[in-house]
Amino acid sequence: MKEQLHALQSEALGLIAEAGDIPTLEGLRVRFLGKKGELTAILKQMGQLDPNQRPVIGQLANAVSAEITEAIQMRREVLEAADLDQRLRAEQLDVTIPGTAQVIGKRHPMMKTLDEALDIFIGMGFTVAEGPEIEFAANVFDKLNTAEGHPSRDWQDTFYFDQADKHVLRTHTSSVQIRVMENQTPPIRVVSPGRVYRKDEVDATHSPMFHQIEGLVVDKGITMADLKGTLNALVQELYGAGTKTRFRPHHFPFTEPSCEVDCQCFKCSGAGCSMCKGEGWIELLGAGMVHPNVFRNCGIDPDEYTGFAFGVGLERMTMMRFNISDLRLIFENDLRFLRQF
Ligand code: PHE
Secondary structure (H helix, E strand, O other): OHHHHHHHHHHHHHHHHHOOOHHHHHHHHHHHHOOOOHHHHHHHHHHHOOHHHHHHHHHHHHHHHHHHHHHHHHHHHHHHHHHHHHHHHHOOOOOOOOOOOOOOOOOOHHHHHHHHHHHHHHHOOOEEOOOOOEEEHHHHOHHHOOOOOOHHHOHHHOOEOOOOOOEEEOOOOHHHHHHHHHHOOOOEEEEEEEEEEOOOOOEOOEOOEEEEEEEEEEEOOOOHHHHHHHHHHHHHHHHOOOOOEEEEEEEEOOEEEEEEEEEEOOOOOOOOOOOOOOOOEEEEEEEEEEOHHHHHHOOOOOOOOEEEEEEEEHHHHHHHHHOOOOOHHHHHOOHHHHOOO
16 A cells, blocks of 8 residues: 555656646645545545555655645646736736836936026027146146146146146036137137036045036127126025125136125125125135136237136035035935935
8 A cells, every 4th residue: 555655646746846826736636635636535444454454554654745736836836826827918008017106306406506506608699618637737737827837737736647747637617618719710608517626634614526607708899897797696596586696806816807706695695694604605615707818829819819718616505506405415415314305
């Protein structure tokens, strides 16, 4: 009987493994394990056994039965999975399957500020010009009237690429203005947004990488009045009608005269508060009339044309626009912070 049971087991397991569908599997279950099945038939002969053999055979029969049951169950799972798979492929659209939620993103606050600023400039007739972040030192410095030896070329605050100092990570987007002037004849009216790099330590107001928008206007008869009008219009649009500006004399090598522009603190309207550190004014940007040497370096005749340029830090604009107190928050990409805007 032992041999019979072993033979039954191996036959059953072989057939189960080959069963190609659920009905076949069900047929095998009835054939081997059913009331009139082959296992029962064998067990019916138990009576002929030596009494001390009965428990041994009984145990073996139970083990065989359990193994066949388990094999059927496992085969059933495989067949059912294949079945589902096939049905999914056949019924292309199953409206009962739960959908995948769409996670909707948000604009980064700095990109919002940039879009707003570009809208304002485009509304004033500017076009957008872009240039490479890895620039010729000539475009970042020399042609902008900052010859060899000028402090702003210092290794201290500049990322150079080669010993010959030929290529740098641009320290401002004024380099784009050089490219525009070399390739376009006036009238020119462009803004150039983009990343710039300086060897600054990270703190609440500094980062070795930040963004600027610089503007350039070149035409016949452009004066400082045009510069003031344009920047005043920008400030009114950004921070509300009636926001006052203040132009202070300053020095940039590539503009003459040069100025820095402050706007009246939009939080305290000039009374003095924590935002403006009690000053009543917040520094906004640098600007000036394009230096004649810069024109000459780009093949534009300074006796025929004049122009103005300005450069504004996008992070600072964003911090003012959204009342953000720490520059680092802008770059950390912490969603808990970014979702607020
Ligand atoms: N390039 C200057 C800076 O990065 C900003 C500037 C641009 C000043 C144009 C004047 C004119 O600080």
